[in-house]
Amino acid sequence: MPFSRIRRTLPLAVAAALVPLAAHADQPKRWEIWHQQPASSIMETINDFHLQLMVISVLIVVLVLGLLAYCMWKFNERANPEPSRTTHNTLIEVIWTAVPVMILVGIAIPSFKLLYEEDVIPKAELTVKAIGHQWYWSYEYPDNGNFSFDATMVDDKDLQPKQPRLLTTANPVVLPIGTTVRVITTATDVIHAWAVPAFGVKVDSVPGRLNELWFKIDRIGTYYGQCSELCGVNHGFMPIQVEAVTKERYAQWVEEAKKKFASSMPAGDERLAAR
Helix, strand or coil, X not given: CCHHHHHHHHHHHXXXXXXXXXXXXCCCCCCCCCCCCCCEHHHHHHHHHHHHHHHHXXXXXXXXXXXXXXXXXXXXXXXXXXXXXXXXXXXXXXXXXXXXHHHHHHHHHHHHHHHXXXXXXXXXXXXXEEEEEXXXXXXXXXXXXXXXXXXXXXXXXXXXXXXXXXXXXXXXXXXXXXXXXXXXXXXXXXXEEEEEHXXXXXXXXXXXXXXXXXXXXXXXXXXXXXXXXXXXXXXXXXXXXXXXXXXXXXXXXXXXXXXXXXHHCCHHHHHHHHC
């Protein structure tokens, strides 16, 4: 088996052994203690990096625990009634300084690569603007006629079967799979944060400022997120719901959305969308 394949599969095997109760889904599950199933290349990289860190952390814990146990057995009072007067050991001091530095460098290299991938936005095929309000999101589609709509949370009494509580919105964000999507976000009142765990994205929505992020959805499905800033008393009630569909279905939805949300457009934008 090639080393690269071993390096990729070993963290998965160790993590599976360490966390047998982990559950993967496109939405939060009760008692879930692991990541949701990745739905973008960014989240795949984040997940792999996290698993590698888990392996390194476990190995360090086992090593330190073994050293402590050895010291307790080898150098206890009964085995050494006369304690050693040694105060320095050059070799040991070099080892316990050099090894942590090497570990940190080994962690820094994939970490910087991940940060670069998240920060540098490739050429976008679709741009969506997300605007945070107290306490709901509104969205604009400037590339598809510039229509907009509000995505408020669905009350408990109005939920349909299998719709998750506190995560379902009246108008979900619809996006095509296999498309580089850029999300530009801002806010109208206080700082919010647009975050979808399955995509591996989270960025602050700041009044008077535009921030951006990107992702490419790998598979069809419904994905959920929430505002990730403490934005006020109803902070926990402004969810994000994303419907990932095929490009053909997305084109059909755009035509439907232009008609459905035409009343929310300015007069000039209505004439543009009607062409």
